[in-house]
Amino acid sequence: MKLRLSTYFVFALLIWSCSDDTKINTPTPYQFIPPVHFGDNYEIPENNSFTVEGIDLGRNLFYEKQLSRNSQISCGSCHQQAKGFTDGAKFSEGLDGELTSRSSMSVVNLLWNSKFFWDGRVGTLEEQALQPIVDHIEMDLSLDEAVKRLSDSENYRQQFFAAFETDVITSDLIAKALGQFMRTLVSSDSRYDQYLLGQTELTDQEKLGMDLFFTHPEPKTGLRGGNCGDCHLNILTSGDREGFQGFHNNGIDSDANLEVGLMEITGKAEDRGKFKAPSLRNIALSAPYMHDGRLATLEDVLDHYNDNIQNSSTLDVLITDATNNSIKGEHIQLGLTDGEKEAIIAFLHTLTDDKFINDEAFSDPFKP
């Protein structure tokens, strides 16, 4: 009798264990391991968890030119891996050659972001992913047409089935796949990262630049600072992810020329002229700089913050307040020396991540 019970038990166990293994076409969970020094201040949407097939599909869609009306450009046209997922242009160029009003944003470490676009108009990557597709200047393709084109492809129907267990393609699923892929674009192996993890040393100049980068100057105590880390926070060098705290008016325009910026989204007068403080990862590869690409080089950027701040009613007070000069002049001046500016630029170069910009997993799968 005991033998018979045991037999039943083993048989039941076998059936139970088999039933798991024999499931077919189930998307494979992707084991995401965040960089140990990036912290866990991120969220992966419950309704769009990582899967191997979803990420693969997202990568294909990111580089899929059929998602533009004339099949000439893809997301990857304006977000090029070699340029830290920017395009090197002052303004991004749409499918017919028309220019947008913004410089392409780097698509990096977005998992630790909570607002997207220069004006923060959306709060998820899934929302973000579809906007350039339908934008009339950028890719100018209706979502219905995007769904139709992909549905006409047996290959894509199979990929969607593998990723989402349905071959009924929807714009929602397109967004989810793109969101999954973009969340995997993690840059965490720059020399700065290696330094933080004790794997390499920075030069004295780079260390000086790092210290200046993260320090708000206090001339009364002799503490010199470049004031960068007030907005480009800590290890990620990106803006505060809480609410709209990561948006700032960084003094590129006076009141007379101030753009609407974040005020377009919040409706608050104090948000006029504020734009997203982007991650500075791979910043040496992603010129030109600012939301409208007006500054061509890192030297121009340092000169802006040091000498060319335009005062306005919403200028960030951490800029207004910051100076290394013992006597605060009439004009806002940071008061860095040439050597200090060069040191900060040297530090910014340590944020370049060669592994990231050469990682095959992020590259264009359609390139021969």
Added chain:
Amino acid sequence: MKRFQILSNLSMCLLVALLLSTCSDEDSTVRTLTLNFKAQIDGELVEFEARKYQSPAHQSVSFDRLKVYISNIELVDVEAGEVFTEVDSYHLLSFDADTDSAFFEIRNIPQTFNVDEIRFGVGVDEEANASIDHVGDLDPTNSMAWDWNTGYKFLLLEGRYYPSGDDLGEEIKMHIGTNANYANNLIGFQESISVEENPTHTLYVNALVPFGTIDLSEGTVFMNDERGNEVARNYMDGFISTF
């Protein structure tokens, strides 16, 4: 007979399962004290981004957000002469327009413990402030971290100051850190809190206390200088209270 044997075997299995599940229960001799925090001004919850208040120096201010680290919590049972020390005791209290209260649990307190006093630090102690470990709510990538090397902001208070006739106002940034500004605090309770019933107790963060008598017309940024130290001196007394 066969049926009896089957039932007997099943009963044994159930018994073993029951015993196993009993073993996995947590220690029944310890309790949890939940501390709830509310940001207040004059006995009312702070209305972030919505209301102007008068600072102690009679200047018009509003609040966008308030964050403070409290750490190294010790519960004192005066009568028993015992002190309960929380392990990895670093808690970030965050208040803003979406979050009007914060709470955390202090676990594994002996069930017979009566809390007469709470001792804690405002800020992060020197050792943890120099560490990159993720302990408690310490996270070198959160908005309270200065950077990798120099620790945390102990207090972050941001809002706006409205000089007379200026509706837009100016930003207030109090970002206070540095080891010298770590402050030990003590709160005594008029009546002991018995932890027997896993109680929740509310404490209040008094949002105007950091201002002291500071004159905001002289500047609205308070960081690593004497004005920042003045804010720290202000929050060392009466910032967190029982009423």
